[in-house]
Amino acid sequence: MATPTSTSSRWSELPDDILKSVFERLRFVDFHRAKIVCPNWYLCSKQTLPRKKTSPLLITFPKGGECALYNPEEAQVYKTKRDLSKTRFLANSGNWFLILDSKSNLYIIDLFSENTINLPPIESIKGDQYNLERVGDKVFKEVGIRNTPSVIHKAKNLRGLLWVDEKKEEYVVVWYFHMSQKHMIEYIAVCKNGEDHYREILTRLGLPVIYDMVLLPFGDSLYVSTTNGYVYKLDLSGKEGLEETISFLRPPYPSSDDKTVLSNNIAVTISGEVLLVQRIFYQSKGQNIFRLYKKDPYHKRMPLVKVDSLGDEAMLLDLGITVRADRTFGIEPNSIYFTRHDRACNRGWGTLHLDICVFNLATKKIKCFPWPSLSKLKLKDARWFLPS
Known part of the structure; x- marks a missing residue:
């Protein structure tokens, strides 16, 4: 390769084929950061696909600190450049x-x-x-x-x-x-x-x-x-x-001697169907269980019917929607990603702990966090989201 001149060596004037090659190798977050270097890089990024899709990310809010992004797939924390602590x-x-x-x-x-x-x-x-x-x-x-x-x-x-x-x-x-x-x-x-x-x-x-x-x-x-x-x-x-x-009528209250906290949220599937999401938290066990219901138009006395599976979709409860799931992209199908239930009304659970979990509807098993990288942050809040 010929030695670049002082003009062509400027980052903003790298050839498009080299830029695309660089963009294709970048991790997801780095890809989005690199595209704002200059107008030419931004234009090239629009013509280049990121290396691959990503799993749902977490935006985290450490106690007394700035917010940060966490990628579970990479176990990597990305700090924001701007001070958003206030x-x-x-x-x-x-x-x-x-x-x-x-x-x-x-x-x-x-x-x-x-x-x-x-x-x-x-x-x-x-x-x-x-x-x-x-x-x-x-x-x-x-x-x-x-x-x-x-x-x-x-x-x-x-x-x-x-x-x-x-x-x-x-x-x-x-x-x-x-x-x-x-x-x-x-x-x-x-x-x-x-x-x-x-x-x-x-x-x-x-x-x-x-x-x-x-x-x-x-x-x-x-x-x-x-x-x-x-x-x-x-x-x-x-x-x-x-x-x-x-x-919507209220779904049946769980019969248990254990002290429970109950919430009923809504979520809308890709097809536009409205689901009622019942979250049951057993306080003594520290255990979460989810049940899904939809409206049954054929029964007036029993308007709710239980939904046992989301199929190949995953629910981001913080957003109230479902998305296409693919394990190769780190998104577990038939699962519910959640942190807190009270986004709209801010009613607390009466406890100070933060849940960051993925609940599998088929196995009824829950995978809870924090991961080692997150435990060091002493989080006061977090939110799942799917980058665009």
């Missing part, structure tokens, strides 16, 4: 995470490239019945337009969901303030790319306390489960509003 992660879509900073500003960040999208202020919401006023950095006052009483909202009670399409450069952000059993949820806020404010949905409907929420891929539908046992499907693609109500 931020709160609300949701994610692929590599993109919805973040609330210490001054209650919302933005979206790609954890690999650290590219950032600033979002409209929370108080920019425009609705028929309510406006929000900022009171300091962590408090908002809900002001009723029609002489309704004012309500104070704290930033720590903000919950959110996110969907991002990198290729089309589109996103959907959803948030609401979690409230106590004494209040009804009057609205949920939504914002899409190109909009400079949030719009309210569910106005005048009044929902019971929200138990769980799932934003579907493509960001056009939102599923909301509530404490009254119903699941509401909301259309976000055009005219926002209630599209469908799916009635």
Whole structure:
């Protein structure tokens, strides 16, 4: 090979065939970091497939430290370059995470490239019945337009969901303030790319306390489960509003002398079927058991039927969706990946321990962590996600 000149030796001007060869050999996280070196590298990365797909990753939150990424397949921890220790992660879509900073500003960040999208202020919401006023950095006052009483909202009670399409450069952000059993949820806020404010949905409907929420891929539908046992499907693609109500009765409570903690979440499969996910935690044994149910349209008195298998799909309970599973890519089929059950409502288990587990529905066996690399981090929280 000829000796490169001073001009051609610059990293940004490496020949495409050499760049592609380099990209094809990089590990997944390194691939995403390398593509942001310069515009030419980014363009070349779009024409190159990563070395292989990856297993679900963990974003981890050590006590008193910055967040980090953990790849179980490599047993490798990747530290983020930016200091995110004073931020709160609300949701994610692929590599993109919805973040609330210490001054209650919302933005979206790609954890690999650290590219950032600033979002409209929370108080920019425009609705028929309510406006929000900022009171300091962590408090908002809900002001009723029609002489309704004012309500104070704290930033720590903000919950959110996110969907991002990198290729089309589109996103959907959803948030609401979690409230106590004494209040009804009057609205949920939504914002899409190109909009400079949030719009309210569910106005005048009044929902019971929200138990769980799932934003579907493509960001056009939102599923909301509530404490009254119903699941509401909301259309976000055009005219926002209630599209469908799916009635769910509570599944049978486990009969046991052991003290148990029970949660009922929802998840949506690749085919669009809504599942009720019952998680039973036996406190004395420190044991988790999962049961899945779906709605049976043919039986009104017994509307739930048990689901014994996810087939070749795996459930990421933190996201509320299922994905195609393949052991060669590190994704265990017919399994549930979970950390905590309380993403939407933040109800705790009454214990301080963190579960990072994979539950196999066929064997009923659970593989719990931390791995040796994680045990050193002294985690306060973690979240499974599937990089895009």
